[in-house]
Amino acid sequence: MRITSRPSPNFGPRRDGLVPSLIVLHYTAMADPDEALERLCAAEHEVSAHYLIHRDGRLFQMVQEDMRAWHAGAGTWRGMDDINSRSIGIEMDNDGASPFSEPQMSTLETVLPEIMHRWNIAPEGIIGHSDMAPGRKADPGPRFDWARLARQGLVARSGTSEPIEDPAIETFRSCAARLGYPTDIDDATLLTAVRLRHRPWGEGPLSQEDFAALPNVSHFLV
């Protein structure tokens, strides 16, 4: 994979000797990929990511993988904070409303397994920004094709949960927490975040479909 280097000054050492155990996927929410790259490399903005994948499929690296890039901000996953110290951040060049392009997804599918192999990261460790920062962040958004990545075994597969008789919010919160979602958020915010990832166009009150959309969590319920 050809990588274009665009070094950003916005990084530091990973804290407490942490190494990446997660990969956080983002969209840039900007119409112009060059402006997005500039922003991620401008000291005054104090943001960065390890990689940006251009909509034409080109891969840019801004921060070395062993360093701590500034992409995740406040939030938790599996009860862990300082996600920046624990993750690799990948920005997808996307305005937040358009579909992700084929060359871009193809590059992601090439680079993801390489990073997962280098740092021994399991598919369950690939998350969206919206997973770890519900309510605050919505990227990579409902148009992102998680199912495509799941079919290749690169991320946890949605819709493999056992049917559940009583779709109670307490049970749903428990399932979401076992998957890794933060627990210090209200029911509606949690439901929105889980749907963004596992049932992108789901609407209305909590239902059987929301449980059915989850990755297999049945073994968490016994």
Ligand SMILES: [Zn+2]
């Ligand atoms: Zn983001």
